[in-house]
Amino acid sequence: MPASVPLFVGYVGQNDEHFATLTVKETLQFAYEFAGGSSNGAAELTPQLTPGHVIEALGLNHCQDTILGDATILRGVSGGERKRVTLGEGLLGRQSVFLLDEISTGLDAAATLDIISLLKHKFVLEQGRAVVVSLLQPAPEVFELFDDVLVLNDATRYLVFEGILVLTLLASIAWFFVVAAVSSDRNVAFPVAMASIIAFTLFTGFVVPKDQFPVWLIWGYWIDPLAWSLRALAINSYRSSSLDKCVGYALPGTMTALMGSSGAGKTTLLDVLAGRKSSGSLIRGRSHEQLKRVSIGVELAARNSLLFLDEPTSGLDAQAAAIVMRTARRAADQSRCTIVCTIHQPSASVFNLFDKLLLLQLGGEVVYFGDSEVSSLKTYFERLPGATPLPSSYNPATWILECVGAGVTKLSNHEEEFAQHFQVSNHYAMLTKALEGQQTQQDEMVELNFSAKRAASSWTQMRMLTSRFWALYWRTPSYSLSRLILALGLGVIIGALFSGSDFATYQGVNAGVGGIYLSLSFSGIVAINSVLPLAIQDRAVFYRERSTQSYNALWYFLGATLAEIPYVIVSSLFFTVLSFTIMGFTDGGDSSWSVVTITLYWLMIALFMLQQVYLGQFLAYALPGVELASLAGTLLSNLLVLFSGFNPPSSSIPGGYRWLHAIAPQRYTLAALTALVFADCGDDDRFGCQSLQNTPLELEGLTVKQYIESVFEMKREDIARNTVVSLAYAVGFQLLGLLVLRFISYQRK
Structure with missing residues (x-):
């Protein structure tokens, strides 16, 4: 049954999710074809459901060839028109029941009235379908079109949660009072109390699930007061009870309005009825x-x-x-x-x-500007051509829009006269006179200068933004945990892949350098692509707050960069410990050498990951979307890592490509890490001092250190220089990110 629900129930959600680059007509045509379209005669059976008729009915004729766009970067149709497209997609189906979630959001009152009237007459009365609509602010005239009304109230569970905790506390106090009463002294009472706490905890069904209790001990679960409290808390927290007592019905040929306060469960109810309620998300x-x-x-x-x-x-x-x-x-x-x-x-x-009302008609022309008092509006708008008198108990806002032909049905045929009527009215004369007075006063005013561009001090900006980014990262476990899990997985896989290598042989030392090379390749790509969605998501907030001059872009960027450091340090630590030890690099010297080397190795890996994260932030701020930024980051990382000096080795890179080798940031980290492990010959037992075995004839007699220095051009004395260059790259990517954040904006509003 659940799989067949979409065949009978149509659902229109409250979020407008579309392909931004498609036009209105293309979007509706796409939905129409997948709803049956013209392939089975649907156009003849239900002609009002073709894209053309839906465009006409919803008043989308003037924008049918305009792209939809989105709410941030790509400019397209307006929000109200996008909402009507969302509704139109849902209406193109031939289901028997339509569930419409807050379809009036973003629409003016007249458009809402026209659409609800369309649903009432075309879908309910003519076709006998059942329509259920959730609305937030229905006007009285819209409200009258519905046959039944279901009102929900907010169902919070916080008080229930607190009540359960209070009862648990009282039960615990009572139990400890009993223990104290039956014990001879505190030397007896304390051990008994602690033992009872352990017993109560073990029998709650959390540490040991209820189904795994031995049959002869299950009685302990049922008499445990903490078990009852835990069950009550779990049911209250993880099982939604907001709709347990929700009763109502929707008959064919009727319209039911679903209303209620914010958070009452209107969207949840429609999701459940439409069979689209998911199992949950990480952060609702x-x-x-x-x-x-x-x-x-x-x-x-x-x-x-x-x-x-x-x-x-x-x-x-x-x-x-x-x-x-x-x-x-x-x-x-x-x-x-x-x-x-x-x-x-x-x-x-x-x-x-x-106090005042500025009314615009389609095209941006002023129809009215003046007092918003009903008496003033009534006097003015009843004089307009084709206007009807204001009915008693009618919403004046809806009546005004109907007078000027707003909505989707365009009842008025005098749209071109409204702007002209205003320009010859007393209201326009008063407006012109008032503007002239304002201009005169402005010329006499002293220019207002502020001592600071922003209200908050630099310290406040930095402190608040850094705190906000710390909270953002802490409350986004999908980002931080995914990086940690990937670091653990990569560390184990790369370590296991090269764990059997003999680093005294030609093949083994190449495998060791290859392991370091793969570590940088994969960790760099992961670092770049992980930060992109979060950075671009928060970029929209930055655009909005920057437009109000809330803070300097410098402090925003500083907060974003500082918040990354602890997460990079932790993930790189796990990766280093696993990969370094599993590959066998700890066998390259005594314990003190291993500790020093793995510490330096970890710091270099952390610096490289941080460098790549900053590169990802730069791409996120410099490019319009996450897709293009991910493509550019992956392409750039893969291209530069090819010239990092492993394959081909640094000594074999053709002269024409040496410049790529010089600018590749991976080169300097790879050289430092390889030199740390294989180019150290302080003691005879280290990898670098061992004679290279199973080598080609031209490499006979070389030690591992000499091979690394001659073929890969990676020397231990260059570690400090390579570290400084890697740090310079990290700082450079930060500066580039700051510059694009300051001077480039993809907000098109």
Whole structure:
């Protein structure tokens, strides 16, 4: 049954996820073909479901040949148009049930009313399908179109969690009171109490699972109070109870509105009903609504003199939207902050919070600017050609948009007259006069100069950004743990691959150098590609915060670079210990030599990994996307590692390619590591002092050290120089990253 659910149930999620480079028409055509398309006569059976009809119904004619774009880099259609494309994809299917999750987010009130009306008449009344929609801020006229309403409330589990802990604490106190009462003195009570704690812990079912208890001991599990507490905590924490008592139904030919406060479980319910609820993710985090409120709170906390809010209520329920806008209103009143915000579906109470209204029609022409009081708006808009009077108890925001022909059905035929009507109105004359007055005052004002470009000091910027990056890395185990696991795996694999080599032979010493070469090759590629997604993901946040001059790019970059150091040190330590010991490099001298050599080896590996991480950060900041950055990083790493001096050896590299050998950062690390292990001849028992066995005739009589120095050109006396050059590369990549972060931006807004 679960596998066949998508055949009967169509689902439209709240996130707009599309191929950014496809046009609106191509996206809908693609979805149409995979939903059956014209191959089985679907166009004749349901003509309203073809891409052309969906484009017409959703008001996408003017942008059907425009690429979709994304929200950060590639500019395409607007957010509301992208939301309509998402809805259109879902409507192209022929399922009997449609589950639509917050489809009004990013749409104006008139467009929302038109779309819900379309669903009501075309899909419900004409075709008899069942439609379930979750909405956050439905206007009264939208609300009236639904047949049934299911309202959910927030189901938090924190109080239950605390209650279980309190009961466990009380039970523990009672038990220790019993132990103290029956014991003759504390010398008896303390051992008994500790023994009981151990027994309670062992029988909780955590250390030893319940199914593995011997039959004759299972009674201990059932009488253990901690076992009951653990089960209660596990059920409360890992089993969602928010929908246990969720009861409702959706009949064919009806529309059901799914409403509720942010976090009530609306999206989860639709996921479950559509059979698309996954088993979970590493980090779910806050809901979309809560993240929206956090973003707004960050800007309000900055206490700016001028604040632009782009759709601050989109994705919020009516109560949350009212709270946010009342907070913005209070900020404007108390701190004299100028606030300009775009808003799509304001309720009547939210709409009344505004002082002025600037209304634009398609094409960016001004239709109205003036007071937002209902009486003033009513007087003006009822004079427009084709306008209908404001019905009683009707949302004035919705009525205004309908008057000027907004929405997707374009009920008004006088769009070109609205802008002209405004230009000859008293409102326009008052606007022009007010602007002239502002210009006169501005000429008389003294230029406002600030002593500092940013409000926060350099120390505050560095401290806060470094702390934020530390928290980001600590709370992103998918990044740090994956690197650690890869380091462990590579260390074991490379070590095991070369563990049987005899480093006194020609083949063995080449294998040893090859092991070091592979260590650098793989660890470099892993370091570059691991950091790319995290760096590019956080880059979008940097673009937003840089536009408000919150901090200097230097401190942002410094925080990102410092946060990498401990993770690189730990992962390189695990890699070095495993690969160095398993390959047998510890046999190259006495214990003191091994300790010193492995320590220096580890520090060089750590420096190289850090260098490659900084190269990855530079590519992430310099290139538009993670795909191109990964391709460039892999290509660059593979190209340069070929000329690092192993194959071909440094002495055999053709003269025309020597410049590549000179600029390859892997060359200097490889030379230092190889010289550490094989070019040391302080004592007779070290690898470098041994005579090379099984060699070609031209290499007869050479020691391992002489072979390494003559063929690979890697000398122990050059270790300090190679280390300095490797460090210079790391610093150079950092500086390049800082420069591109400062002067290059892929934000196209």
